Amino acid sequence: xxxxxxxxxxxxxxxxxxxxxxxxxxxxxxxxxxxxxxxxxxxxxxxxxxxxxxxxxxxxxxxxxxxxxxxxxxxxxxxxxxxxxxxxxxxxxxxxxxxxxxxxxxxxxxxxxxxxxxxxxxxxxxxxxxxxxxxxxxxxxxxxxxxxxxxxxxxxxxxxxxxxxxxxxxxxxxxxxxxxxxxxxxxxxxxxxxxxxxxxxxxxxxxxxxxxxxxxxxxxxxxxxxxxxxxxxxxxxxxxxxxxxxxxxxxxxxxxxxxxxxxxxxxxxxxxxxxxxxxxxxxxxxxxxxxxxxxxxxxxxxxxxxxxxxxxxxxxxxxxxxxxxxxxxxxxxxxxxxxxxxxxxxxxxxxxxxxxxxxxxxxxxxxxxxxxxxxxxxxxxxxxxxxxxxxxxxxx
Numbered sequence: 533x534x535x536x537x538x539x540x541x542x543x544x545x546x547x548x549x550x551x552x553x554x555x556x557x558x559x560x561x562x563x564x565x566x567x568x569x570x571x572x573x574x575x576x577x578x579x580x581x582x583x584x585x586x587x588x589x590x591x592x593x594x595x596x597x598x599x600x601x602x603x604x605x606x607x608x609x610x611x612x613x614x615x616x617x618x619x620x621x622x623x624x625x626x627x628x629x630x631x632x633x634x635x636x637x638x639x640x641x642x643x644x645x646x647x648x649x650x651x652x653x654x655x656x657x658x659x660x661x662x663x664x665x666x667x668x669x670x671x672x673x674x675x676x677x678x679x680x681x682x683x684x685x686x687x688x689x690x691x692x693x694x695x696x697x698x699x700x701x702x703x704x705x706x707x708x709x710x711x712x713x714x715x716x717x718x719x720x721x722x723x724x725x726x727x728x729x730x731x732x733x734x735x736x737x738x739x740x741x742x743x744x745x746x747x748x749x750x751x752x753x754x755x756x757x758x759x760x761x762x763x764x765x766x767x768x769x770x771x772x773x774x775x776x777x778x779x780x781x782x783x784x785x786x787x788x789x790x791x792x793x794x795x796x797x798x799x800x801x802x803x804x805x806x807x808x809x810x811x812x813x814x815x816x817x818x819x820x821x822x823x824x825x826x827x828x829x830x831x832x833x834x835x836x837x838x839x840x841x842x843x844x845x846x847x848x849x850x851x852x853x854x855x856x857x858x859x860x861x862x863x864x865x866x867x868x869x870x871x872x873x874x875x876x877x878x879x880x881x882x883x884x885x886x887x888x889x890x891x892x893x894x895x896x897x898x899x900x901x902x903x904x905x906x907x908x909x910x911x912x913x914x915x916x917x918x919x920x921x922x923x924x925x926x927x928x
Contacts, residue, residue, distance in 0.1 A: 537580055541582065557586075559590070567583045603667060611637065620784055621644070624736070625734070625736065631645040635701060635702040643677075649698075650676055651677050652677075698732075705718055714747065725771070732772065736768055738766060755769055756770060759784065760785070777793050781820070788853070791823075809846050811911060811922055812833060812855070813856075831854070836914065840887050842922075857924035860908065864918065865921045871900050874908065878905060883926070889913065910924075
């Protein structure tokens with residue numbers, strides 16, 4: 533989408549084009565058909581902008597409750613945070629009079645910050661800034677938002693008057709359609725924050741959830757992993773006044789966190805045990821934060837293998853940090869034995885989960901060739917380094 537096409541959406545004709553495009557409910561597959569439909573009434577650049585905006589608003593519904601009111605580009609939408617995640621981060625940055633949103637893109641995080649403090653969004657892309665301004669107007673936040681075009685690689689903007697100011701930095705992790713995995717491959721690279729630290733007492737950085745933790749060790753910050761509805765979404769590096777510990781796992785929408793002040797609490801080993809009456813599957817944020825063993829101690833649980841992040845215990849304890857499964861049986865993995873076991877119990881449907889196993893769930897399901905009305909959960913894992921299968925009942 534080009535800037536002229538987007539500007540045209542705000543004319544009377546543009547409003548009509550967008551309304552028609554939204555009513556058509558276009559998708560990627562039907563883009564050309566609906567684009568040609570709009571060409572009968574509108575200029576090509578406006579028709580393109582209207583159809584693309586309608587498609588992106590449909591895609592954005594799973595990320596923000598305001599999708600029908602906002603404006604996006606494809607790449608910006610892919611990198612945008614879920615609204616619940618943005619609001620959670622904004623809550624951790626409460627208490628400051630002003631927030632600087634470095635790399636604000638289309639303003640998704642700026643909108644969340646502006647709920648609590650005056651927010652300045654900064655980006656080098658003029659189209660994304662234009663979109664961000666439009667999004668601020670759409671949510672009636674004009675008086676709590678302003679935007680500035682600047683290249684962060686040329687130095688820190690607004691160096692003066694930063695008392696009671698917090699900053700959020702969202703570097704580009706996808707360039708020319710390709711993901712960047714190393715923090716020094718981000719644009720700008722993470723190391724740029726070293727130049728900012730003397731001026732900013734409170735700074736947070738959005739990172740890929742797959743970030744290599746050793747790359748963050750030199751920054752002496754708190755690393756938080758955030759999941760939403762059981763899916764790992766992002767990592768945040770909290771620096772300066774915003775740092776509250778060593779590692780943290782936060783689960784949304786429940787809004788619960790498990791944290792550790794230092795590495796020693798997470799490194800204490802758990803006893804090893806064969807599968808007991810219950811098996812716990814920790815949330816992925818717990819796994820990435822390295823807090824499986826701390827959770828195990830909270831649950832009075834053991835591990836089956838010190839390299840595998842399943843936990844097991846004789847008693848079930850309700851926890852938001854893990855799913856709990858009631859174990860029916862377990863034994864060393866053998867396909868023939870497993871097939872016979874399941875067929876004897878008329879199991880026709882299985883869900884296969886695995887950690888540490890090279891087997892592919894789809895291939896195993898096909899090889900079992902099951903028929904029946906019963907259902908089970910299969911965990912392919914290890915007990916002290918040896919492959920086993922744990923059979924569990926589905927949730928009630």
